[in-house]
Amino acid sequence: MPAVSYSSRLDGKREFKSTPSAADRPALNPMQIVNELEAAKATVLEATIWQSVDLSTLLTDASYIGQTRVDGTVAENALGAGAALRVNQYGQYVLASADAETLCPCVALALEDGTGVKKVLTDGWFRKFSWSFTPGALLFLDLTSGLISSTRPTGENKMVQILGYAEAPSIIRFRPSLNLIKLVE
Numbered sequence: 001m002p003a004v005s006y007s008s009r010l011d012g013k014r015e016f017k018s019t020p021s022a023a024d025r026p027a028l029n030p031m032q033i034v035n036e037l038e039a040a041k042a043t044v045l046e047a048t049i050w051q052s053v054d055l056s057t058l059l060t061d062a063s064y065i066g067q068t069r070v071d072g073t074v075a076e077n078a079l080g081a082g083a084a085l086r087v088n089q090y091g092q093y094v095l096a097s098a099d100a101e102t103l104c105p106c107v108a109l110a111l112e113d114g115t116g117v118k119k120v121l122t123d124g125w126f127r128k129f130s131w132s133f134t135p136g137a138l139l140f141l142d143l144t145s146g147l148i149s150s151t152r153p154t155g156e157n158k159m160v161q162i163l164g165y166a167e168a169p170s171i172i173r174f175r176p177s178l179n180l181i182k183l184v185e
Contacts, residue, residue, distance in 0.1 A: 007031060031078050055125055055168065061127060062126075066121055067126010071121045072093050073115075074092065074118040077095065077110050079146040081113060082109055082148075083110040083147075084141055084148055084163065086103065089105070093118075098153040098160065099143045101159055104180060106176050107176060108121060111126075123175055127171045128161055128168050133150050135169065138164075140162060141153070141161040141163070154184070155184065156183060158183045159182055160182075160183065
């Protein structure tokens, strides 16, 4: 039978609590406790290892770490891996641009060349040897379709979208903001 206890609150009222008896409580499963502890240790170990990873040695050209979508249809990509992509009215990935409101937002980076069912990066790190960004610089969707720039777009009716930042000259942290700014001059 459960035990009942009460305590007095500051407002003078009593608060009753029911505590299950030993017979009513589930039995402890030692293996479940061991498994939960191992899982917790693995999470801490993974976080510790991740903090010490050198991305410049881990990532090769056109490689990535992060969240991907493997079933997206890329309808337009003449730039290959690393191209900034948006979703068109048909649900297909096409090159994104800051040139007009209808050409953004960028929501993914191409991970493969060409068109068809392709893998795209939606959040993570990407390396492209031909890039030479200043580490720490914010990165923007460019006015030229599919490109990323460290220079904020300018001009009337142009769009500003932050895509992430430069982790190293050839490595970006891609985490596109969906907060867009339309420039009015």
